[in-house]
Amino acid sequence: MKLTVTGRHLEIPPAVRQQLDTKLARLDRLMNDSAVSAQCVLSRERGMFVCELTVHAREDHTLHGLGRHAQLPRVLSLAVDKVFQQAQRLKDRWKTRRRVNGTSHDVRASADDAAPPEPRPRVIRARR
Numbered sequence: 001m002k003l004t005v006t007g008r009h010l011e012i013p014p015a016v017r018q019q020l021d022t023k024l025a026r027l028d029r030l031m032n033d034s035a036v037s038a039q040c041v042l043s044r045e046r047g048m049f050v051c052e053l054t055v056h057a058r059e060d061h062t063l064h065g066l067g068r069h070a071q072l073p074r075v076l077s078l079a080v081d082k083v084f085q086q087a088q089r090l091k092d093r094w095k096t097r098r099r100v101n102g103t104s105h106d107v108r109a110s111a112d113d114a115a116p117p118e119p120r121p122r123v124i125r126a127r128r
Contacts, residue, residue, distance in 0.1 A: 001024065001028050001033075001035045001036065001037060001038055001055075002036070002037040002038070003020070003021060003024060003037075003038045003040070004037070004038070004039045004040070005017055005020060005040045005042070006039070006040065006041045006042070007041075007042050007043070008041060008042065008043035008044075009043060009044060010042065010043065010044050012042060016042075016072060016073070016076065019073060019076060020040060020076050020080070023076065023077070023080040024038055024055075024080065026084070027055065027080065027083060027084055027087055030084070030087055030088065030091065031057060031087055031090075031091060032091075034057050034058045035055055035056070035057050035087075036056045036057060036058065037055070037056045038053065038054065038055045038056070039053070039054045040052070040053050040054075040079075042072075042075070047070065048068050048069065048070055049068070049069060049070070049071070049072050049075040050066070050067070050068050050075065051065075051066070051067040051068075051075040051076055051078070051079040052064075052065075052066050052079070053065045053066075053067075053079040053080060053082075053083050055083055055087070057087075057090065061090055063083045063086040063087055063090070064082075064083070064086075065078075065079040065080065065081070065082030065083035065086070066079060066082070067079035067080075067082070
């Protein structure tokens with residue numbers, strides 16, 4: 001995954017870059033290398049650090065997390081945790097789409113190709 005870190009009105013130390021890289025490596029493992037790129041924008045507003053993290057995944061999915069805190073390492077953790085939760089939800093969605101009632105998507109598609117059963121006549125009203 002390609003990572004871009006931008007600092008607005010502040011200098012980003014190498015330790016912060018490395019910490020962000022290790023946290024995003026965990027996210028990359030979760031998504032099985034489906035994450036394409038990540039952009040992190042760090043800024044300082046009113047005495048608090050702000051981290052906006054945007055991760056682009058396959059099939060035009062965008063995961064976005066925003067963290068605000070007085071300490072810079074805590075800001076990274078908040079933003080990455082929010083993106084991590086979204087990634088877990090997205091991965092779960094991918095799994096449930098692939099597997100419907102215990103069968104894989106390919107098996108279900110081949111079963112749909114079979115001839116449909118003939119419709120039975122509907123009985124509206126019957127009298128004796």
